[in-house]
Amino acid sequence: MPEFLELLPPLEALTRLLERLAPSPKPDEIDTAQALGRVTVAPVVAPHPLPAFPRATVDGYAVRAADTFGANDSLPAYLQVAGEILMGAAPSFELQPAQCALIHTGGMLPQGSDAVVMVEHTQSARPGEVEVLRALATGENVLKVGEDVAAGQEVIPAGARLRPAEIGGLVALGFVRVQVARRPRLGILSSGDEVVPPEVEPGPGQVRDVNAYTLGALVEAAGGQPVTYGIVPDQEAALRAVAARALAECDGVVITAGSSASTRDLTAQVINALGQPGVLVHGVNVRPGKPTILAVCDGKPVIGLPGNPVSALVIASLFVTPVVHALLGLRRAPFQPGVPARLSLNLPSQAGREDWIPVRLVPVADGYLADPVFGKSNLIFSLARADGLVCIPADATGLPAGELVQVVIL
């Protein structure tokens, strides 16, 4: 396949990949206390209502609302105190007409009561008697049974990422274990004859393998599990053998190519031989990252990324992160709002191509300046110095200084 015959816009390229995937996340039962950030595989249905009993929302007296009809400061309702409701226990008595019971926030209303008067709206003149200074509506200051959740109600859909609030909701219903999607395993291969493992002192002409680590971290941040397959020499047979093993053992594969054009072509050949349908997209209309390859091989996503660390990381945030989300069965991408900022200088760009520019955010009086981090695109620390990325859309020929942009946080 000739390189760059057709350059797709990034979003169209991603759609072409995702519509060929039909992920079915495998379930993994884990402790709810450990489930932060995990994704549900099935809807969660409430086994009982919440609250399970009528509860006071204030400190005061449980009453029959009808007994307070017309009560006010000058004409209080006089109620007999039948007792106190202890926290964590069922009331030991039933409320009779013209009676009330001392109750605390969260306490269980006794049978016969249907409202709670705040202690501030009462006074006590004689022992065993309370004067209620205002009229109450039925249900006032009371949480009704099932007001939060009804029995049998779906409370968390499948494909939801569990935040602290969902963890709390599960625990409130007694789910101390939860079925979540297994973290998808993404096999990561680095190729390039110049690449050495990071623990090795590079010789002349050699560089350490950065991509396996940046991509591993990105896969982890997206909710996946990186599985590294090391550095493969730029030879078709070797690359094909390791890629095939990674595809068999994982839910998807990411290959970073060597940086020269010949090794990029090699990657495409190897991916095409891995399985059907093979390469779907070869070349994306984005900088950095034009030589990106998107493929599906036997139902699993395979992504070829440029070898240069900055391109690989920027492109992975556009393609690998959404693929991990798809494999997790996430029903909706997490909100990733940008930080509004004004460009510190003119950014030129080539029309017809989407550009992603690393910027630092510099606080100023009325918000932030987005200050481009200069540096050639294969300098990893130019990205480490950046707070985020600014996208110059394909239909623009650059953006002027002072332009309001949305900085996507790295």
Add this chain to the structure above:
Amino acid sequence: MPEFLELLPPLEALTRLLERLAPSPKPDEIDTAQALGRVTVAPVVAPHPLPAFPRATVDGYAVRAADTFGANDSLPAYLQVAGEILMGAAPSFELQPAQCALIHTGGMLPQGSDAVVMVEHTQSARPGEVEVLRALATGENVLKVGEDVAAGQEVIPAGARLRPAEIGGLVALGFVRVQVARRPRLGILSSGDEVVPPEVEPGPGQVRDVNAYTLGALVEAAGGQPVTYGIVPDQEAALRAVAARALAECDGVVITAGSSASTRDLTAQVINALGQPGVLVHGVNVRPGKPTILAVCDGKPVIGLPGNPVSALVIASLFVTPVVHALLGLRRAPFQPGVPARLSLNLPSQAGREDWIPVRLVPVADGYLADPVFGKSNLIFSLARADGLVCIPADATGLPAGELVQVVIL
């Protein structure tokens, strides 16, 4: 101390707490590959420059720029091909005047060369000779030694959260291990006679302990390590004993009070007895969460939260998260941009008090609607149904429908 003598605005209350803390994060040496999201305890200094050798940024020919002076399509410079630079190896030859060398992206420039001409700007008429069709400047298409990082340069400051780019930068410099701040341990105590562990079937009047789990997840998300101390009965001696043990064993303590006023007062008494200076703030001008307690006891933060799960979680996001960040030595809070949205309806509020309202984000043609999730404030699923929170500032008496708000994502 009487409750709510003085209600501080949330930001002022937080400042009062943070300025009494002098955290000194303990170092923890871990694998760089496992360091995503961790925070550096010391600056990272480059042991060698990056790149460590001059590299080609394109596929083409390494040349002496001077040899291409004046070259163009009609008057090319004729250069003799001295050989090919293999990836990952030092060149085996030095470039003489009027010579060039085939080189690939990322390859090491041979001695004597100072620029790389793109292959697209050359043609080859005779074997062993290349015609260069344009003039090159010194350094063109070359990454110079130290262009990314100089030897001895501080590349990552102390207190930086490690993202994929920093992980890559560390690995590029050979740091396969990194010193990060130990995760601060936050002891979490739940009190309340009505509270039972989640694995227990609650009896009448009892509820499961939601707060230990939501707060544990929030502490984890902030970068800390939750340590749970279970449910403590609403008795001063019991609460004091467990709180003292948690304070001794952890870097900070969070106590969720029982929901009635008397148990909230008990919490304040217990915290004041834990150490000096004790309670700094009792009562914050925010809803939900007025009864919040902020304290420092013998140099460690102690926070008393309302017992109701929604209040506890909202207030924890305002106070516990920044405290965990401070204990980590984080030099700058992570960017947490809001999602701009228009309110779906009028939100009333009491002037002089900050209100936090859970909302769902509903996609519409031109962005999002922020649709308040109704429900009384102690319903955990009202928060699980929300995408984020809208703040009604203290100086407003509500916000009108259609108002543009920033939704803080949960």
